[in-house]
Amino acid sequence: xxxxxxxxxxxxxxxxxxxxxxxxxxxxxxxxxxxxxxxxxxxxxxxxxxxxxxxxxxxxxxxxxxxxxxxxxxxxxxxxxxxxxxxxxxxxxxxxxxxxxxxxxxxxxxxxxxxxxxxxxxxxxxxxxxxxxxxxxxxxxxxxxxxxxxxxxx
Numbered sequence: 001x002x003x004x005x006x007x008x009x010x011x012x013x014x015x016x017x018x019x020x021x022x023x024x025x026x027x028x029x030x031x032x033x034x035x036x037x038x039x040x041x042x043x044x045x046x047x048x049x050x051x052x053x054x055x056x057x058x059x060x061x062x063x064x065x066x067x068x069x070x071x072x073x074x075x076x077x078x079x080x081x082x083x084x085x086x087x088x089x090x091x092x093x094x095x096x097x098x099x100x101x102x103x104x105x106x107x108x109x110x111x112x113x114x115x116x117x118x119x120x121x122x123x124x125x126x127x128x129x130x131x132x133x134x135x136x137x138x139x140x141x142x143x144x145x146x147x148x149x150x151x152x153x154x
Contacts, residue, residue, distance in 0.1 A: 031071030032094040034061055040095040042104040043080050043087070058082065078108065085121055088114035 032040075035051040038059055044050040051068040053059045060079045061070060072078070072091055080087040089108040098104070139147065 030094070031073050032096055033068065034059070034066060034070045034072050035068035036096060037072040037091070037094060037107070038078075038080070040098045040104065041107045042098070042101060043082065053080070053082070085118055086114065087118065 035047055035054050038044050038050040038053070039047045043059070044053060050059070054066065054068045054070075057065045058081045060066070061072065062077050063079065072094060074091055074094060076091045078087075078089050078091060080089070087110060089110045091107065092109050093107045095103070095107055
């Protein structure tokens with residue numbers, strides 16, 4: 001007969017996880033899959049999205065297209081192109097698990113040129129959004145009558 005309830009952890013250790021899954025920059029860190037690192041660094045919401053981005057060439061390692069299982073090491077240069085915005089970062093740590101946003105920010109360091117280009121693009125998009133006309137949808141009966149009166153004036 002099978003028992004139900006909490007199961008012991010499979011790795012035989014602490015139920016909170018293996019502390020070796022996160023390696024900080026100062027520890028030297030071993031290699032981690034590229035798609036896993038992109039997901040842990042919070043560039044993509046899910047691992048399949050990260051793997052698709054790597055496969056389509058939107059995420060590159062040292063300016064070269066690689067497979068999602070390619071190893072990422074501390075010191076590698078990663079370029080991520082997402083929604084018309086480009087991040088050019090240097091890997092400062094590797095993680096096998098997705099942590100908090102502050103942990104993710106410690107996994108890479110963005111160059112000044114990349115940061116400035118990203119901020120300029122964000123400013124350009126904000127200005128374009130303000131300049132574009134906004135149509136809230138179908139006009140109300142009152143708005144339609146005002147428009148007809150305006151267009152019918154001699």
